[in-house]
Amino acid sequence: MNIYVSNLSFAVQDEDLRGFFEEYGEVSSAKVIMDKFTNRSRGFGFVEMPSNESAQKAIKELDGATVDGRAIRVNEAKPREDRPKKSFSNSGSNRW
Template sequence: MNIYVSNLSFAIQDEDLRDFFADYGEVSSAKIILDKATNRSRGFGFVEMADDAAAAKAIEALNGALADGRTMKVSEAKPREERPARQGGGFNRNGGGQRRSYNESNSRW
């Protein structure tokens, strides 16, 4: 079962996350999600446990538990929803690509 863990302290690492869940069963993987630009934690992660019963016990026990001064939120991970493709591609917020033409009558753009 894939487990979503949020409201994590930015100091928590992959191994810390693995340790939280290891008391409830075998942890296949534990991953804190990092910001691509800063390489810092985004405050959430995912844990994969092979045994669904152990995962359910871990979710029940750890949801609301205190970790590094913060209350963890733990739930079964949901599949990522499809998002519509972004429109535009210009430099401004409304899609960009609009150009102003040179106005010869008053010599301004």
């Protein structure tokens, strides 16, 4: 199961995130999302756990837990929706 974790301290790294969840079962991956321009944490991440039972227990027990002085939010990740492609053409728009 893919788990979304938000309101993370900017000091939390991948290994820390993995450690929070390993107490509840096997963790396939743990990734804090980084800003591509500043290379700083964006304050959220994703954890993948192969056992749905372990993942549900982790979600239940970690949602609202205080980590580094912040109450984290933990939910099952929703599938990413397709975003419309941005068009950089000037068709139909004469702004000059």
